[in-house]
Amino acid sequence: MYTDRFLKDKRGVRLEPAERAALEAAISDIKTFPPRKTVVFAGETMNFSMLLIDGLMSRYIDDRRGFRQLVAVHVPGDFMDLHGFPLKQLDHDVATLTASTVAMVPHRALEQLIEAEPPLARKLWFATLIDAAIHRAWLFRLGRLDATGRVAHFICEMNARLVAADCSDGQSFALGLTQVDLAEICGLTTVHVNRVVRILREEGLCRIQAGRVEILDLKRLTARAQFDPYYLYNAHP
Amino acid sequence: MYTDRFLKDKRGVRLEPAERAALEAAISDIKTFPPRKTVVFAGETMNFSMLLIDGLMSRYIDDRRGFRQLVAVHVPGDFMDLHGFPLKQLDHDVATLTASTVAMVPHRALEQLIEAEPPLARKLWFATLIDAAIHRAWLFRLGRLDATGRVAHFICEMNARLVAADCSDGQSFALGLTQVDLAEICGLTTVHVNRVVRILREEGLCRIQAGRVEILDLKRLTARAQFDPYYLYNAHP
């Protein structure tokens, strides 16, 4: 089922089979997008939301000179722009990083869904709040960590989220990001990301190359990043 | 009424008088807190949420060495930890900045409230999503702006939010923050904040002193900060 990974194993919330089935039924269609394609632009009026089935996607804010700051990276199971349901407009763009498969859920169907399964509304709300918690962890990352710590922190987060989404065994995982992407995530320049990646490799913490990440020493990587997965609200941390 | 400022003048949502009255009735008591006091600690189980009536409060994440990164600053009318209602635990601390008055709303009362006024649930959700949008703007600030831009961006945001909350005339406003606070918000050191504050004053953009901010040239300040108030979802930007 397309919705299998949505809110899987989250602390404090559980989707009932009926709710999951109803959500599944609310999907109007499945779309695929090529890599590096902007799918939704800031300010558009939204009448659907998107559940990521496969691939990696991002949300970003452009500055005046065209430089972008990523504000979120999404893994399979993420309901990426569920906030567009109450908000109706987004304050950021949404784009693919790698080729992606997305389930489209019309807002009209969400309305009916909540009507039919009232407790589901609270669970959708919950999902958007985890997103906000991730935003806060990113604020900590950008505000308080040095370049090496930032990249390490991001890798730790991706590791934890991909493991939770059953997309990683915790040892190594596909992460189709370029060093440019990492720079736009961590608030650094590409050149410096390149140096940081080397440092992480030379210090035996992790290896980032060719769209794959290999965790070499999770304990030390976590320490270097001051990473605490609490904010992900995973049931099995 | 205590709840007058909550969701006031927000794009895409409006609290009906009956809803506002019901929310008002859900308040169990009003508390006052002295400045610089941590009110809620990360990880505690929450059974109430707090609506800020008067004062300035913050949410922050501590790093291992005790340095903090503020992830939110709240102005009167903000439902500061409404996300604690679905989430039940917070991933950050909550503290006062200045002396503050807070309306306590038990989660049990919120449950009954939503039962009595179902459309209110969506509006509470909406409120937490604006918080998330502000987080994203902060990510942009930390990731893409230099020190001067960061402080300018924060001042622009506070100006817009305080005007919307009827706590500023748009020319000057009380902002009981020290340079240490500004540093913890903008991911800078105190020393450097001091220099930035001087630059902003010398360039005729704004004056920040003795807990007050005076906007000298909003247009240039906004440009320097690359500030766009869209993300605040204010009806009258």
Added chain:
DNA sequence: CGAACGTTTGAGATGACTCAAGCGTTGTGG
């Protein structure tokens, strides 16, 4: 084969940090 893209490396510049000291105000207890 050539263009496009992502990565790598070097050298030099600079924005922000660290450390250190001094200043002004406020509040408090002797």
Added chain:
DNA sequence: CCACAACGCTTGAGTCATCTCAAACGTTCG
């Protein structure tokens, strides 16, 4: 009512992390 501690602000000098600019290299793909 004064002395002094506490706090926030200010300034200077030197250091360091990260950025900028520039060039080269490898891979992929048309």
